[in-house]
Amino acid sequence: ASHHRLWSEIDNVVKQQVAWARLGVGESGTGWQLFAEDGEMRMYRREEEVDGMVVDPLKAVHIVKGITGHEVCHYFFSPQYRYDWETTLEQMTVLETISEDTCLFLQTHKRIWPASQRDVIFWSHLRHLPNDQDRDGPDIWTVVNHSTEHKDYPANAGKCVRIYLTVCMLCQTRVNPPKDGAPISRDDISCKITYCSVVNPGGWAPASVLRAVYKREYPKFLKRFTAYVTNQTKDKSIMF
Numbered sequence: 001a002s003h004h005r006l007w008s009e010i011d012n013v014v015k016q017q018v019a020w021a022r023l024g025v026g027e028s029g030t031g032w033q034l035f036a037e038d039g040e041m042r043m044y045r046r047e048e049e050v051d052g053m054v055v056d057p058l059k060a061v062h063i064v065k066g067i068t069g070h071e072v073c074h075y076f077f078s079p080q081y082r083y084d085w086e087t088t089l090e091q092m093t094v095l096e097t098i099s100e101d102t103c104l105f106l107q108t109h110k111r112i113w114p115a116s117q118r119d120v121i122f123w124s125h126l127r128h129l130p131n132d133q134d135r136d137g138p139d140i141w142t143v144v145n146h147s148t149e150h151k152d153y154p155a156n157a158g159k160c161v162r163i164y165l166t167v168c169m170l171c172q173t174r175v176n177p178p179k180d181g182a183p184i185s186r187d188d189i190s191c192k193i194t195y196c197s198v199v200n201p202g203g204w205a206p207a208s209v210l211r212a213v214y215k216r217e218y219p220k221f222l223k224r225f226t227a228y229v230t231n232q233t234k235d236k237s238i239m240f
């Protein structure tokens with residue numbers, strides 16, 4: 001693809017995020033704390049503060065039957081579906097479509113009492129990392145969202161506090177080919193999702209409020225989003 005102005009930053013951040021996402025949460029001694037569980041979904045966080053602000057890294061692992069990593073990343077990346085699954089979204093603007101797999105978003109999220117309302121500007125990049133180079137390597141689809149600036153939308157100029165985030169949705173598709181050589185159906189596929197996020201909430205917000213918001217909102221978000229993809233794809237041919 002023709003390289004654009006953000007290309008080198010995107011390439012570096014994507015490589016770093018893929019490596020980070022592929023690190024397991026290790027044994028319990030590695031500081032990852034399981035804080036939510038639902039069926040195959042496990043959500044972990046590390047309690048970290050920067051200048052007294054909560055910036056807890058989050059890592060979720062989920063296995064969803066009947067969908068592929070390409071489908072998960074397609075519905076996560078594409079702006080036209082976002083209002084269907086992102087419940088805390090108040091306003092989303094595509095500031096720039098940089099290429100067919102790279103967009104610039106401005107989002108304002110609904111105010112969560114008692115904190116002030118937040119907004120965020122980030123580039124979003126969809127990438128397929130095929131496993132052709134190393135035979136048994138995993139075939140990965142990923143979307144990385146990473147905060148950036150935009151000259152027309154300076155931080156904290158209006159009513160919203162600007163937040164800063166890096167998010168990685170990393171997916172690996174598993175196929176159990178049917179014994180009798182029949183064509184692969186949705187019963188023969190599943191997707192292992194690793195969702196990582198680090199959010200700097202910008203202006204000060206009480207640690208207890210932030211941790212309560214994340215504890216409530218992140219499990220809800222991942223469950224709702226994956227259910228949305230399942231529902232959107234169930235009667236469609238498989239997008240590998």
Ligand SMILES: CCCCCc1ccc(-c2ccc(S(=O)(=O)CCO)cc2)cc1CCc1ccccn1
Pocket residue numbers: 086088107109110112115116118120145163165167197199201205209210213214217218221
């Ligand atoms: C006092 C509240 C402070 C901040 C709240 C906050 C922070 C970050 C975000 C958020 C989380 C995920 C993404 S994304 O994965 O890129 C998907 C595209 O939308 C972008 C933004 C949202 C919200 C608002 C509350 C909240 C917390 C988690 C999950 C959902 N909502």
